[in-house]
Amino acid sequence: MSRTSPGTILVIDADADQRKRISGWLQLDGFSVVSAADADAGFALARNLQPSLIIGDLVLALANGSQLLRALLHELPESAVIVITESASLNEAVNALQEGASDFLIKSLLNDDILRVSVHRAVERFSLRKENQRVRLELEQTNERLAHSLKLLEMDQRAGRKVQSRMLPPSPHETNGLRLSHFTLPSLYLSGDFVDYFSLGAGRTAFYLADVSGHGASSAFVTVFLKTLTNRIRRHFEKRTSVSLLSPARIMAAMNEELRALDTGKHLTVFCGVIDTNVQKLTYAVGAHYPPPILCNGNEVIQLAGSGLPLGLFQDAKYEEHVVDLQHRFSLVAASDGILEILSASDLVAKEALLRAEVTAANGQLDVLIERLGLPSVRDVPDDIALLMIQRDE
Numbered sequence: 001m002s003r004t005s006p007g008t009i010l011v012i013d014a015d016a017d018q019r020k021r022i023s024g025w026l027q028l029d030g031f032s033v034v035s036a037a038d039a040d041a042g043f044a045l046a047r048n049l050q051p052s053l054i055i056g057d058l059v060l061a062l063a064n065g066s067q068l069l070r071a072l073l074h075e076l077p078e079s080a081v082i083v084i085t086e087s088a089s090l091n092e093a094v095n096a097l098q099e100g101a102s103d104f105l106i107k108s109l110l111n112d113d114i115l116r117v118s119v120h121r122a123v124e125r126f127s128l129r130k131e132n133q134r135v136r137l138e139l140e141q142t143n144e145r146l147a148h149s150l151k152l153l154e155m156d157q158r159a160g161r162k163v164q165s166r167m168l169p170p171s172p173h174e175t176n177g178l179r180l181s182h183f184t185l186p187s188l189y190l191s192g193d194f195v196d197y198f199s200l201g202a203g204r205t206a207f208y209l210a211d212v213s214g215h216g217a218s219s220a221f222v223t224v225f226l227k228t229l230t231n232r233i234r235r236h237f238e239k240r241t242s243v244s245l246l247s248p249a250r251i252m253a254a255m256n257e258e259l260r261a262l263d264t265g266k267h268l269t270v271f272c273g274v275i276d277t278n279v280q281k282l283t284y285a286v287g288a289h290y291p292p293p294i295l296c297n298g299n300e301v302i303q304l305a306g307s308g309l310p311l312g313l314f315q316d317a318k319y320e321e322h323v324v325d326l327q328h329r330f331s332l333v334a335a336s337d338g339i340l341e342i343l344s345a346s347d348l349v350a351k352e353a354l355l356r357a358e359v360t361a362a363n364g365q366l367d368v369l370i371e372r373l374g375l376p377s378v379r380d381v382p383d384d385i386a387l388l389m390i391q392r393d394e
Contacts, residue, residue: 008049009119011035012042012056012068013084018107022055022084025112026119039068046072046079052126053119055082057107059092073100078129080122084110157189157217164190164220167227172366175199176277178392180207181366185338185375185385192219192268193336193386196230200246203278206233208251209388210270211289211336213310219384222259222266229255248272248285249319252311256287259312267312271334275390280326285319287311291352293334294359298327301360303352331364331391338383342374364391 009031013019016037023033034049036042039060046054054076060068072081082103083096093104102122105114172181182195192212200206210226212219233251252272259268271293273284282295286306293304304324309317335355345351362369366389370376375385 007052008032008034009053009055010042010046010049010051012037012039012054012060014038014057014060015107018084019056022110022115025115026055029116029119031119039063043068043071043075046076050076051079053080053082053122055084055115055119057083057085059083059085059096069096069099069101080126082118082122154189160217160220161186161189161191164223167223168195169197173197176203176205176275177394178205178275178277178390180205180388180390182389183366183370183375183385183387185378185381186215187338187381187384188216190217190220191384191386192216192223193338193384194223194226195386195388196227197388197390198230198234200234200274203276204246205275205277205390206246206248206251206273207275207388207390208248208270208272209289209334209336209386210268210311211338211384211386212268213266215384218264219266222262222264222268225259225262226255226268229258246274247321248274248283249321252285252287252308252319253317256309256311256314256317260315262312264312267310269310269337271388275326277326277392280328282324282326282332283321284324285321287317287319289334290337291335291340291355293332294356295324296331296333296360296364297324298329300327301356303356326392328394329392331359331389333359333362333369334388336384336386338381338385339373339387341382342378342385364389364393 009026011019011022011033014037019035023035026033034045036045039062042056043062054072062068062071069081069083080102081100082105083101084105084107086107096104102125103118105118168182172179176199180197184191184193184195192215194210197205197207212222252270269288271284271286271289273282275282284304285308287308288310295302295304306320306322308319339355340351343351343354345354358369358372362372366387
């Protein structure tokens with residue numbers, strides 16, 4: 001028998017010799033034993049001591065007529081019970097086990113080895129039951145703490161989403177004869193995709209769509225940096241300083257160096273441009289942005305060329321500028337790569353073609369494009385989605 005005591009063992013038996021014999025065997029094996037000579041005394045001791053194991057002639061009846069076994073199992077469901085009786089009735093054994101007894105032993109066949117095996121099984125079951133209860137209690141407490149933490153996190157994320165939404169420019173927004181609008185759909189509460197646009201004086205409008213690596217709060221923090229940089233560019237322009245930053249390539253180079261200095265471990269892809277309606281030109285640069293922006297320029301639909309390094313990884317990265325002549329009527333659409341996850345096409349080439357077809361069919365209307373792409377009904381997107389549309393209809 002195991003030398004590790006499960007706690008107090010209560011022996012109940014009217015036969016003094018039997019009670020002494022069983023108690024002796026148990027004590028030799030290192031258990032703490034308390035005994036009782038009748039049902040009522042045993043029941044009182046059991047309620048007071050709440051022993052881990054009860055052994056005895058538990059078919060005895062209490063003074064009130066109740067069966068001792070049933071009363072103990074009801075009163076002390078945590079205690080293991082071994083029934084010992086002179087009766088060899090199969091029905092009695094089955095009934096005792098069905099009531100909840102751990103074992104049923106015959107007095108005339110009982111010896112220390114048989115008792116040892118039975119007690120070992122009962123003690124093991126008791127220990128497992130207690131361990132299960134402990135683990136279950138710890139799990140429940142952990143789940144409660146986790147649920148509380150998740151609730152706080154959700155509240156923080158919702159508040160963060162409101163702040164992030166306030167940082168986005170108005171949509172739609174009209175300036176310099178252009179209509180600018182955007183749409184974002186985060187995979188979590190917070191988005192790593194960000195859109196901004198702003199006027200740089202008469203006829204000139206700057207814009208960008210950025211996709212920060214990763215998801216959630218850590219990626220959303222970088223969008224705060226982007227908005228701060230945007231505001232700084234606007235202040236420079238208003239003060240007529242650092243005019244060279246009006247170049248999309250220079251804007252992106254500045255973003256790259258500042259993001260590297262932040263050392264957040266994050267990088268981003270970006271499509272950045274300036275539309276000058278004074279000369280009817282789009283000047284843009286690309287930093288690893290995909291899929292290619294789509295320009296519906298009069299009757300022509302083209303994917304804007306360009307490649308470049310992501311921002312935040314490489315020191316002194318350079319970005320190439322491209323210039324496109326604009327028709328009086330045009331629409332420009334840029335999307336983050338999250339849009340590709342929801343397009344029902346077999347490969348990237350087919351997805352690009354499908355996106356181009358949907359942009360063309362939307363005819364410069366962002367609401368129409370959103371509906372055609374099925375975005376209002378999309379749930380649990382695997383990646384953040386952002387759309388930027390700039391159009392002029394003259």
